[in-house]
Amino acid sequence: MSVTAPRGFRAAGVAAGLKSGGARDIALVVNDGPDAGVAGVFTANRVKAAPVRWTQQVVHGGVARAVVLNSGGANACTGPAGFQDTHATAEHTAAVLTSASARLIVGAADVAVCSTGLIGERLPMERLLPGVRAATRALARDGGPAAAEAIMTTDSRPKTTVTRGSGWTVGGMAKGAGMLAPGMATMLCVLTTDAVAGPETLDAALRAACRVTFDRLDSDGCMSTNDTVLLLASGSSGIEPTAAELTEVVTAACRDLAGQLLADAEGATKEVAIEVVGAASEDDAVQVGRAVARNNLVKTALFGNDPNWGRILAAVGTTTAVFDADEVDVAVNGIWVCRAGAAAEDRSKVDLTGRAVTVRVDLHAGTDTATIWTNDLSHAYVHENSAYST
Amino acid sequence: MSVTAPRGFRAAGVAAGLKSGGARDIALVVNDGPDAGVAGVFTANRVKAAPVRWTQQVVHGGVARAVVLNSGGANACTGPAGFQDTHATAEHTAAVLTSASARLIVGAADVAVCSTGLIGERLPMERLLPGVRAATRALARDGGPAAAEAIMTTDSRPKTTVTRGSGWTVGGMAKGAGMLAPGMATMLCVLTTDAVAGPETLDAALRAACRVTFDRLDSDGCMSTNDTVLLLASGSSGIEPTAAELTEVVTAACRDLAGQLLADAEGATKEVAIEVVGAASEDDAVQVGRAVARNNLVKTALFGNDPNWGRILAAVGTTTAVFDADEVDVAVNGIWVCRAGAAAEDRSKVDLTGRAVTVRVDLHAGTDTATIWTNDLSHAYVHENSAYST
Numbered sequence A, B: 001m002s003v004t005a006p007r008g009f010r011a012a013g014v015a016a017g018l019k020s021g022g023a024r025d026i027a028l029v030v031n032d033g034p035d036a037g038v039a040g041v042f043t044a045n046r047v048k049a050a051p052v053r054w055t056q057q058v059v060h061g062g063v064a065r066a067v068v069l070n071s072g073g074a075n076a077c078t079g080p081a082g083f084q085d086t087h088a089t090a091e092h093t094a095a096v097l098t099s100a101s102a103r104l105i106v107g108a109a110d111v112a113v114c115s116t117g118l119i120g121e122r123l124p125m126e127r128l129l130p131g132v133r134a135a136t137r138a139l140a141r142d143g144g145p146a147a148a149e150a151i152m153t154t155d156s157r158p159k160t161t162v163t164r165g166s167g168w169t170v171g172g173m174a175k176g177a178g179m180l181a182p183g184m185a186t187m188l189c190v191l192t193t194d195a196v197a198g199p200e201t202l203d204a205a206l207r208a209a210c211r212v213t214f215d216r217l218d219s220d221g222c223m224s225t226n227d228t229v230l231l232l233a234s235g236s237s238g239i240e241p242t243a244a245e246l247t248e249v250v251t252a253a254c255r256d257l258a259g260q261l262l263a264d265a266e267g268a269t270k271e272v273a274i275e276v277v278g279a280a281s282e283d284d285a286v287q288v289g290r291a292v293a294r295n296n297l298v299k300t301a302l303f304g305n306d307p308n309w310g311r312i313l314a315a316v317g318t319t320t321a322v323f324d325a326d327e328v329d330v331a332v333n334g335i336w337v338c339r340a341g342a343a344a345e346d347r348s349k350v351d352l353t354g355r356a357v358t359v360r361v362d363l364h365a366g367t368d369t370a371t372i373w374t375n376d377l378s379h380a381y382v383h384e385n386s387a388y389s390t
Helices: A050-061 A078-098 A125-138 A143-151 A200-213 A243-263 A283-291 A296-303 A309-316 A379-387 B050-063 B078-101 B127-139 B144-150 B198-213 B241-262 B281-292 B294-302 B309-315 B379-387
Strands: A011-014 A027-033 A037-042 A064-068 A111-115 A159-164 A169-176 A187-194 A228-233 A272-281 A331-332 A333-338 A356-362 A368-374 B007-013 B026-031 B035-040 B066-070 B113-114 B160-164 B171-175 B187-193 B226-234 B271-279 B329-332 B336-341 B356-362 B368-375
Touching: A011 A143, A027 A125, A027 A143, A027 A187, A064 A078, A064 A125, A064 A143, A064 A159, A064 A187, A078 A111, A078 A125, A078 B271, A111 B078, A125 B198, A143 A159, A143 A169, A159 A243, A169 A243, A169 A272, A187 A243, A187 B241, A200 A228, A200 A243, A200 B078, A200 B198, A200 B368, A243 A368, A272 A283, A283 A309, A283 A356, A283 A368, A283 B187, A296 B379, A309 A331, A309 A333, A309 B026, A379 B035, A379 B294, A379 B379, B007 B127, B007 B144, B026 B127, B026 B144, B026 B187, B035 B050, B050 B078, B050 B113, B050 B226, B066 B078, B066 B127, B066 B144, B066 B187, B078 B127, B113 B226, B144 B160, B144 B171, B160 B241, B171 B241, B187 B241, B198 B226, B198 B241, B198 B271, B241 B368, B271 B281, B281 B309, B281 B356, B281 B368, B294 B309, B309 B329, B309 B336, B309 B356
Parallel strands: A064 A111, A187 A228, A272 A356, B066 B113, B187 B226, B271 B356
Antiparallel strands: A011 A027, A027 A064, A037 A228, A159 A169, A169 A187, A272 A368, A331 A333, A331 A356, B007 B026, B026 B066, B035 B226, B160 B171, B171 B187, B271 B368, B329 B336, B329 B356
């Protein structure tokens, strides 16, 4: 049920002709309240798409009644005209929502906007605005799956989640298959909840959840211009969970979606967990995990079913983390192929034929840990990304 | 003539069975003097191969009579036993050189050692040591080309240079086709000169040369454990150039070799210059150039002949350089496809069918510039690096 699993939300996904082939390309999520709380986490990329800059302002106010999302164009690097397109989209969404329902009076400042697709091209507003009107007409309590479908780009399947608290629920949808490396977040994601929660609680829960889920996903090292994660709260369950409860359930929802993103990454044949243990700090563990996750020689080796721990160690050596090169251990799928910085168990014992791979790096420098999730680097990745925009 | 172009040097390259198929795999370069100056620049990787740690000590003393190099094994991540292998190689080289010539008395501390090949495996010393003896017998004034051949790994051809000063010469050889991203240097390279120069002058010239050549080459973002660049000076021309003259000619030699490395990078179909101009500082320009050079989505786009400037801008946005996203211009092969952060000239005008590609990024934030050299990311890169160690 995606974003419409919690009470107080309607959604829709329609085809407006932004994508070729008649696929759904406009999603609309509406919060019918009683509350209209929102929190957001955005790309750390300094080249931010127009909808990111718009939605940061919306979230700053702490209130959002609706989110309108489109695939088929990122509206990034489109200059002042592109920002005006985003503004017009929010204005139009507010107007059609207000005219469609006596219950709902929506201003443009209450409408978050998200876009995804090719960078550097203007959106076809003459198709997008009628699409928003059609989405408004299609809004329904069971519209979550259609909305999740409408935000797909190179995704092979929609990503949705439903996670239950005690009497309240978190629902969510996400898209993302390439340009998957976190700044603050890694793709488009809308989470909804019917819990009662104030803006600080929502914000803290979302940041805590992203930090250990989307921020630890690094499929291809490439940070997008459009990454946005939003959490909308309707309060319609009437239940106010503690901050810890809210954080736990939102984190579970984000972890579920992050796993679906990893599984559907462009061209990937492996889902790889880089588990760094024995670190002097969590930051060290994250830094080491990310260095390994971003190393093209490690990634091609894994594609070739090769437990090439030398490349892993060479990647660890590029970091500033605390470690002694003569003490580092590396295991691949449970076989400790490297102990104390040198060869140990026979690498031929490592079975890399499955899709799931675990690389464990023990720095022997402390007790902190972190896991970074990544993919291999395959022929299909090169193919998809050398042919995408042409 | 490679490293034997300057007077005062002999070299050899022989096959000792470290590589399969009977290819040359041991190189020896001897400095017959009268001087025996040496300077060196090494990988910044904290996981340093045994020969790097050994040779750093040799260079620290400022004197080297010989360099022995092997392909067929990097002797990296081999623990204390691997370091003993390097030590034994230097001892053996010193002994056979001393016994072969009444003129030359060489100690192990005067012998630099370089290794390249697979990480994590011990060297077959029972083949390597006899190979050093054979190389000593084969030493010749015209042995430079054979030495250059013996250090090749996945290189498709040897890389050599001869650059002339006024009455003196710099010769050089290098290897490197993968794991090409600089820490301080990017591969194995031995430069020789018959100029007269003190150790500080040699060191300053080599560092200045590397900084703007090998350090600006970033083929695949992967920093090796074994990178070593050595400059040996025999003084046998009797001519002492100024520091500026020496730096200029050494830089020209390094630039020549760096270009050959770029041209022969594993699986590459493009040689790409990322020219960053209008930067607030040279460091900013280097940071931006490197971010673009390391971006897999930019690299796959170039492989696909796609002038995808949006991906270039997204890569620029990940840096901390001074710039305003709404002012950045991007040209691909001379066509300004992006002006002021948005689409400008028609991207279909860009001709990417050739092997040489120039990406120019104007940050409009100052007057500093830097060029980073890189390659595309191709199917052949994935193929070579997923199959290398198996």
